[in-house]
Amino acid sequence: MTATILFATRNPGKYAEFVAAFHKFSPQTSIISLADLDYQIPDCIETGATFEQNALLKARHTRNHLHGNDKNLIIIADDSGMEIEALNGEPGVFTRRWNGHEMSDQEIVDYCLKKLENKTNRRAQYTTCLVINFPDGREEVIFGKNSGVILTEPREESRLKGMPFRELFFVPELNMMFHEVRELPKLKRNGYSLGHEVAVEKCATLIKEHAMLHSSTVV
Numbered sequence: 453m454t455a456t457i458l459f460a461t462r463n464p465g466k467y468a469e470f471v472a473a474f475h476k477f478s479p480q481t482s483i484i485s486l487a488d489l490d491y492q493i494p495d496c497i498e499t500g501a502t503f504e505q506n507a508l509l510k511a512r513h514t515r516n517h518l519h520g521n522d523k524n525l526i527i528i529a530d531d532s533g534m535e536i537e538a539l540n541g542e543p544g545v546f547t548r549r550w551n552g553h554e555m556s557d558q559e560i561v562d563y564c565l566k567k568l569e570n571k572t573n574r575r576a577q578y579t580t581c582l583v584i585n586f587p588d589g590r591e592e593v594i595f596g597k598n599s600g601v602i603l604t605e606p607r608e609e610s611r612l613k614g615m616p617f618r619e620l621f622f623v624p625e626l627n628m629m630f631h632e633v634r635e636l637p638k639l640k641r642n643g644y645s646l647g648h649e650v651a652v653e654k655c656a657t658l659i660k661e662h663a664m665l666h667s668s669t670v671v
Contacts, residue, residue, distance in 0.1 A: 455482075455659065455663060456481075456482040456526075457474075457482070457484070457525070457526050458485070458486070458489075458518075458526070459471070459483055459484070459485050459530075460496075460511060460529040460530075461486060461529075462486045462487050463615075464485075464613060465612040465613050465614035466530070466614055469615070469634075470528075471483050473634070473648065473649055473652040474652050476653075477653050477656035477657075478659070481656075486514070493518075496510045496513040496514070497509075500531070500545065501545065502545065502581075503531040503532065503533065503581035504531075504583075504595075506531035507529050507531040510530075510583070511529035511584075511585035514529060515527055524587050525587070526587065526659060526662070528582060528583070528585075528655060529583045529585065530580060530582045531581050532578065532581065532648075533545055533546075534577070534578055534617050535576060535577045536564075536574075536576045537577075538571045538573040538574065539567055539568070543560075543564075547560060547616070550563055551563055557615070557616040558616075560616040561606055561616050561619065564602065564617075564620060565606075565620075568602055575599065575600075576599070576600060576601060577598065577599050578598045578599075578600065578630065578648075579595065579596070579597050580596040580647065580648045581594070581595050582596070582651050582655055584655055584658055584659065586662055588666070590662075592655075594655060594658075595647070595651060596646075596647030596649070596650055596651030598630065598646060600621050600622055600623045600630055601621075601622050602617075602620050602621065602622070603622050606619040606620055607619050607629060610632075612631075618630075618631050625642065626642060626644055634646060634648070634649065
């Protein structure tokens with residue numbers, strides 16, 4: 453029997469990117485999102501001060517609200533965000549409420565560019581924290597980090613709903629948008645390591661190891 457992973461998000465852009473990354477390492481694995489459940493899980497209140505704290509909150513919140521056979525699902529929750537050097541690491545975990553209220557993708561893009569106006573240092577780091585929550589209660593925490601710069605204007609052709617920094621985050625070493633680098637085979641990245649991909653690969657490995665120890669779950 454093939455395990456099904458529940459990726460704890462309703463964000464369609466984040467879900468699509470995760471599935472594409474995970475299937476590079478485990479193409480047969482079924483991955484669903486919160487939107488695929490036939491009941492509603494309440495939104496998790498993300499009160500953590502770090503990416504790890506928020507990812508753990510999401511994973512445990514999701515586990516506590518699963519019904520019936522869904523309690524056997526392997527949950528992967530993530531928290532990720534941009535940390536901009538010239539802004540002392542903003543927005544970090546506060547992307548959606550960066551200016552104090554809930555923001556749309558476009559508001560985040562506009563606000564970011566306004567805050568970086570006249571800044572020569574546009575270096576930024578995109579951090580991802582993934583938490584695997586297994587049905588037996590075990591948890592694993594995995595990090596991925598990538599460096600780049602924030603463009604002075606958005607690349608609208610890179611826009612994807614739910615991923616505001618997708619149209620701003622650029623990798624100078626490869627002269628490409630970060631999401632374009634993700635789509636390249638490793639041999640064409642000139643040594644640029646994708647932290648997110650490394651983290652997802654580690655997830656896939658840990659889930660396979662879990663399956664070997666639990667004969668009722670096979671990936």
